[in-house]
Amino acid sequence: MRSMTRSMGDAARRARAAARHRLAPAARTDDVAEIARSLVALHATDPATVFLSVAARSRTATHEAVEKALYDDRTLLRMLAMRRTMFVVPVDLVPALQASCATPLAAKQRRTYSRIIERAGVVDDVDAWFGEVLEAAHRALLARGEATGAQLSADEPRLRTQVDPAPGKSYSRPTSITTWVLVTLGCEGRVVRGRPNGSWISSQYVWSPVETWLPGGIPEMPADDARAELVTRWLRSFGPAPVSDLKWWTGWTAGEVKKTLASLDVVEVGLDGGGTGVMLAADADADAPAGGRDADPWAALLPALDPTPMGWQERGWFLGGHAPMLFDRSGNIGPTVWWDGRVVGGWAQRPDGEVVTRLLEDVGADARAAIDAEAARIAAFLGDVRVTPRFRTPLERELSS
Template structure:
């Protein structure tokens, strides 16, 4: 069995994830392709992940890719997480993950309506609300949820989400309907109301991004294609990492792997898989530094992170497994960073990395400060070291 050392995995990470200066690019969509998708639960993550992997790109370049050129699209996918995806991968994400999630969302929201309202035919109401909301959005071109609820009276249907509980408050079904439409691939989140750190999006019909809608792909084919992309970016890795990242069942992961030509490798006591045409060593890049944001797709790409995280997890992750801002040196996490209220980027290195590494990290901190400019962004999920650095 071929062995792949930690050093080899770190070399792949630096090159494949465009973190070494020699492979950085200002092609925003290509950066996203390198990572398969970009985490977008926190809107700032998309921009800061691109900042770390680019040379001279600025926030306006990311906005142009998202909202003008529309080479990227924001959607819920794996693990019901928000991502920004290259548009050519959207059909794969839709068929492999989003369609099943849409069915679950519809079932969940329907149960809430049945339990907390006097609606007699919930499936009929939900279907009609979806149809009317989509038509209203086609007529407007783009709209906020509030605007659509004005246009579509059904969206103002009141539901008590937790009957009998003192904390429960009646709510309309606008968000439930729009989230389900988004999961179904019929509408998309467009430009936000505010800066690049805002999560208050306007909705657009999918036809505005993808004329003709999202192409149909067989689910099994789509799952295999997504696994191939992930292995190219994150392999070699244990199958358990792949199962965690996709959020699929073990059976779905096994079936997807069976459609691909993969090889098992020894990861130093654990067994991993890699695409069979990807066994050649990746030349190690020159030592590199990077400041990655909270929820960056690199540290969130694997479940087993010991080979690059060391013992820094308790300070850099919250209790739910969300990573905070991390400092990297030559393929491993060596500290954390934060933006203070006055805009200063502060760094804490948690181990001795030497003067050259400190100088390179300082240069990356200066790059990140320039990217932020006058914008201030607090990570959505606060972690112990990030809180400490901003106190």
């Protein structure tokens, strides 16, 4: 890693993110896959986040356009990756994510589930038994072409095996291993989550063999190359940023992050507050805005868990002191209102469908008008659909009541 005398202030970082994350109006597009690619991947723990993240960055895209990219054109795929988090990713990134994140996660999930099953005393040789159930479930899915978990458990009775994951705990309830098996197969890159059972905000999916998205399956990629590819994309979208942000975002060990950065041509950049960030050397002078900001300020309403605020662990340079109202106790961000690169408030949808906002600082009449226009645009995107974030935050609860 090369040191660099150059520095980049918070205003310049915000302006760079506005362009690269397609938040500034001039950078918006109706190409759904390109929006995902601009952010590396779209957070998908809450299904509505995917659609609302696209809405904030598009001009006229509808939820049907997002569904088309996911399920008809199949330019996007839903998978567990960084930090065991669900993402919707461009299919060209899948091999890198599989090798760098999903495959190690699959081994970890096998160990975790096998340990729980062993503790429950279901069978003697748990590793062999769980492996057999994985293979049987996969064969059943290949035979059907696509199926729900319930349909597969009808074909393979062992999927209905009941296990108490936390015996003795008041919150624990016996559960079948169907989801555990399908999650493990998904992490191994053998099955994918297809269309939801219900509307676009549903989190119950039909499962399909991975070949329905990627004929021939997921191409193999050396783990070192895969990590380099993923870090390159993250730096292009989120750099410059501290190495600690990269480590948090990937969920990798410090050694893995250090080794990957050493394989890339990156430079250190001074950040406001005395910190140091890293960025791609070839990217250091690209689209650096004169005066540290774009000419035209912009407004945006981003959903809970949007990939922009979830792209960094240290968020003070765009969040200010608003975290207590906008995050839950587990560190999940709720719906946020942005003005010219900074979080200035939050928003929610009321039961009657109205999208309401609250500003947490004075931003002026012009900003208020632009924010109101964005609220109307998001309300039109939602239409008759009512969205409640999976992780509720103080301001969202207050506004939605």
